[in-house]
Amino acid sequence: MVNLTVRPSLPFFSKLLIESKILLLLLGGMLLLGVVVVASVYLTTQRTILAGQITRAETLLSDHVAELGSVVASSDQRRLESHLPHLLNVGEDIVTLQVTDPQGKTLARISVAEKMTPSETIEPDISLPLWHDGSQTGLLQVGLDRRPGSRAARSAALTALGMMVISGLIFFGIARILVRRTVRPLKDLVEIADEISGGNLNPRFNFGVHVNCWEIMDCGRIDCRAYHNYTQQCWYIDGTPCDGFEPNFPQKLARCRDCRVYQTHRGDEIVQLADSFRHLTDVLRSSRKDLVDSDDFQKRLIENSFDGIIATDGEGIVTIYNRLAKKLIGLPGDEVIGHLHWEKFFPSNLKPTLDIPLSYEPNRRLRGFAPKDSAIMAADGDLIDVRLSGISLYDRGMHIGKVFFFQDLRELNTLRESLHQSVRMAVAGQAAAGISHSIKNILDGFNGGVYVYKAGKRGNDEVKMDLGWDMIERNVAIISNLVTDLLNFARKPTPEYAEFDPRGVVKTVITDTGLNLNTQINISVEHEDSPHPVVLDYHSFHQCLTNLLINARDALSDKESGHITISTGQIDDRVYFSVLDDGEGMSADTIARIRQGMYSTKGSKGTGLGLQVVQKIVAEHQGELIITSTEGQGSTFRIELPAAVSDLTMID
Amino acid sequence: MSTKTAVVIDDEIDLTTYLTTILESDGFIVKSANDAVTGEQLIKDVSPDIILIDLMMPGRTGIQLFSRLRIDEKTKDIPLVMVTGIKEQTGVDWGEIVDRYKTRRPDGFVEKPIDPERLLGVVHGALAGQGGDAGILHG
Numbered sequence: 001m002v003n004l005t006v007r008p009s010l011p012f013f014s015k016l017l018i019e020s021k022i023l024l025l026l027l028g029g030m031l032l033l034g035v036v037v038v039a040s041v042y043l044t045t046q047r048t049i050l051a052g053q054i055t056r057a058e059t060l061l062s063d064h065v066a067e068l069g070s071v072v073a074s075s076d077q078r079r080l081e082s083h084l085p086h087l088l089n090v091g092e093d094i095v096t097l098q099v100t101d102p103q104g105k106t107l108a109r110i111s112v113a114e115k116m117t118p119s120e121t122i123e124p125d126i127s128l129p130l131w132h133d134g135s136q137t138g139l140l141q142v143g144l145d146r147r148p149g150s151r152a153a154r155s156a157a158l159t160a161l162g163m164m165v166i167s168g169l170i171f172f173g174i175a176r177i178l179v180r181r182t183v184r185p186l187k188d189l190v191e192i193a194d195e196i197s198g199g200n201l202n203p204r205f206n207f208g209v210h211v212n213c214w215e216i217m218d219c220g221r222i223d224c225r226a227y228h229n230y231t232q233q234c235w236y237i238d239g240t241p242c243d244g245f246e247p248n249f250p251q252k253l254a255r256c257r258d259c260r261v262y263q264t265h266r267g268d269e270i271v272q273l274a275d276s277f278r279h280l281t282d283v284l285r286s287s288r289k290d291l292v293d294s295d296d297f298q299k300r301l302i303e304n305s306f307d308g309i310i311a312t313d314g315e316g317i318v319t320i321y322n323r324l325a326k327k328l329i330g331l332p333g334d335e336v337i338g339h340l341h342w343e344k345f346f347p348s349n350l351k352p353t354l355d356i357p358l359s360y361e362p363n364r365r366l367r368g369f370a371p372k373d374s375a376i377m378a379a380d381g382d383l384i385d386v387r388l389s390g391i392s393l394y395d396r397g398m399h400i401g402k403v404f405f406f407q408d409l410r411e412l413n414t415l416r417e418s419l420h421q422s423v424r425m426a427v428a429g430q431a432a433a434g435i436s437h438s439i440k441n442i443l444d445g446f447n448g449g450v451y452v453y454k455a456g457k458r459g460n461d462e463v464k465m466d467l468g469w470d471m472i473e474r475n476v477a478i479i480s481n482l483v484t485d486l487l488n489f490a491r492k493p494t495p496e497y498a499e500f501d502p503r504g505v506v507k508t509v510i511t512d513t514g515l516n517l518n519t520q521i522n523i524s525v526e527h528e529d530s531p532h533p534v535v536l537d538y539h540s541f542h543q544c545l546t547n548l549l550i551n552a553r554d555a556l557s558d559k560e561s562g563h564i565t566i567s568t569g570q571i572d573d574r575v576y577f578s579v580l581d582d583g584e585g586m587s588a589d590t591i592a593r594i595r596q597g598m599y600s601t602k603g604s605k606g607t608g609l610g611l612q613v614v615q616k617i618v619a620e621h622q623g624e625l626i627i628t629s630t631e632g633q634g635s636t637f638r639i640e641l642p643a644a645v646s647d648l649t650m651i652d
Numbered sequence: 653m654s655t656k657t658a659v660v661i662d663d664e665i666d667l668t669t670y671l672t673t674i675l676e677s678d679g680f681i682v683k684s685a686n687d688a689v690t691g692e693q694l695i696k697d698v699s700p701d702i703i704l705i706d707l708m709m710p711g712r713t714g715i716q717l718f719s720r721l722r723i724d725e726k727t728k729d730i731p732l733v734m735v736t737g738i739k740e741q742t743g744v745d746w747g748e749i750v751d752r753y754k755t756r757r758p759d760g761f762v763e764k765p766i767d768p769e770r771l772l773g774v775v776h777g778a779l780a781g782q783g784g785d786a787g788i789l790h791g
Contacts, residue, residue: 443765448670455673471666
């Protein structure tokens with residue numbers, strides 16, 4: 001795996017000569033200087049040798065010059081030619097001899113063939129005049145052996161060259177080592193950097209330095225946990241700098257320390273650089289993994305969402321189109337992503353409602369729309385009911401795209417419809433039961449009235465006849481009220497909203513119910529000063545308040561005398577009508593049941609319909625019905641309506 | 653036939669009048685009350701021969717009044733007829749009530765709307781001891 005070759009001895013050199021190109025230059029300069037020195041030494045030596053040769057030859061020949069002068073004077077050519085070879089043997093450096101007459105005419109010439117190349121012309125090194133009896137008879141010209149072959153010169157030159165070669169080799173070796181130790185890791189780092197920027201976050205660290213601590217290789221300590229166990233050796237833990245990248249690295253490091261063979265590296269900049277570099281790649285790798293993981297997660301999230309998701313770039317071209325979107329729309333992903341504009345998926349009449357909240361406006365606060373019922377267009381042109389929300393995406397104020405989320409409402413709508421149906425059936429059943437019960441009671445009232453009337457008539461008892469007649473009349477009133485409630489509950493009237501003084505409304509209702517004539521009940525009316533006018537549909541609201549007053553009256557019916565307080569007033573921007581009785585009161589459970597409807601506390605007299613009508617009318621007025629009650633003390637029914645609201649709307 | 657006394661307890665005045673008139677036509681002396689508390693006192697005062705109670709009354713209900721009357725030594729043997737409008741809605745478990753109070757079931761049941769002849773039939777049946785534990789729910 002990791003090839004670790006670093007030794008503690010390296011830093012000393014590498015610190016001195018980080019930049020080994022300077023070293024190479026120095027080395028080249030030194031070599032050049034060496035050549036110059038050797039050459040000049042060589043030349044100087046040559047000249048000194050020649051001077052020595054001349055002096056030596058002149059000394060040796062001086063003894064023979066007088067004799068040669070007499071031989072030349074004798075003009076005996078044979079004697080001269082036989083004499084010259086003797087002279088050649090006087091000194092070993094003498095290679096040519098030439099005798100001329102004083103006019104320069106050559107008289108005799110001799111040379112040592114093996115000591116000179118044949119083509120060599122003789123440039124005399126020494127010229128000696130020849131004398132006999134006081135007059136010059138000729139000139140002896142001597143050529144010396146000038147080959148660089150003199151033994152002294154040769155050995156000096158060879159020694160210098162040898163030293164040059166050896167020192168050159170030594171320098172080359174050192175330079176090579178230093179290059180290997182300094183420049184190569186740097187070069188490797190450059191290559192690794194290139195690899196990393198090329199996207200490979202797992203480059204090969206050939207120089208193998210990735211932790212600034214290690215156990216000495218081959219320490220041979222058998223008691224060391226890392227002995228022959230490479231996975232325990234600090235440097236071997238791939239991708240873990242000393243400060244710990246791998247979770248359990250500190251523990252492993254501690255074990256190395258226990259072995260006492262752990263050493264901390266100090267000061268080698270290259271090693272540290274490599275170390276930091278490796279650390280950097282580890283961090284990058286980890287970050288990239290996080291990014292990839294997060295990206296994968298998001299993709300999965302989007303793909304498996306229970307919402308259809310379509311996202312676009314800043315131009316509106318689709319970039320995300322998930323599984324459910326595909327299923328709903330029916331177009332394959334490769335035809336959509338990167339090709340289609342989001343507007344393709346919506347019917348043209350809907351586009352403005354989507355485009356406006358999603359269009360780019362730098363200072364817009366609302367950058368989308370909340371889920372709403374809408375429609376999306378399938379590949380075959382069908383419109384699919386969806387619950388749709390959309391949002392515009394911004395990055396530093398720049399619009400970078402849009403996202404749409406949608407749910408198929410078709411199934412939901414079917415379910416909702418069937419639920420409505422069953423609720424309607426349940427309500428209808430409950431209503432029918434309540435109404436039939438109520439009608440039974442009224443029938444009893446009628447039957448009873450007729451029976452009592454007849455009984456009175458039979459016995460000529462006028463009191464009984466009146467009693468019976470009253471019963472009939474009362475039940476006529478009850479049934480007409482029931483019919484009105486039913487109509488109010490069932491119909492969808494066209495309300496006529498107008499502004500009214502709440503005091504006037506209360507007064508009319510009290511009069512119309514005839515409660516003010518009931519001597520058993522004490523009615524008080526409380527109005528806040530100058531109440532705000534209230535907007536209401538007079539007809540329905542009259543019914544609403546009437547029902548509450550009748551309820552209050554009925555709640556008091558067991559008592560000999562009771563008290564009802566009707567008050568109006570304003571809280572913030574709402575006008576209230578409150579009906580308070582000091583009757584029996586209700587438990588929280590009872591309040592919940594009467595709110596549900598078709599439940600009455602009036603025994604067989606009530607249908608439970610009255611409060612339903614109240615709730616319905618209050619809702620139509622965008623108001624609220626607040627019921628508070630204490631058992632044994634009485635109840636308060638308070639209607640709160642918005643004051644002076646102009647756009648009251650119907651609520652289904 | 654000696655004159656018998658009946659007490660009618662119903663929260664509805666109209667129904668009380670109706671029941672009273674029916675029983676009076678049959679020769680009963682009828683006293684009536686419109687709530688359970690007054691009714692209980694009335695029964696103790698009058699010691700009637702028969703009691704008619706509306707099952708559904710606000711406040712103390714007919715069932716509560718029934719059980720109080722049944723455990724009171726003075727009243728427990730007086731025949732008692734329940735007038736019910738909504739037996740199907742109340743779903744009264746008479747078995748459970750009878751077990752709990754170790755008492756007899758009502759001696760007769762009359763369901764609304766009231767049919768005078770049937771009412772009198774049930775009342776006489778109760779007086780004759782044909783109701784009680786063997787009482788049959790009419791309806």
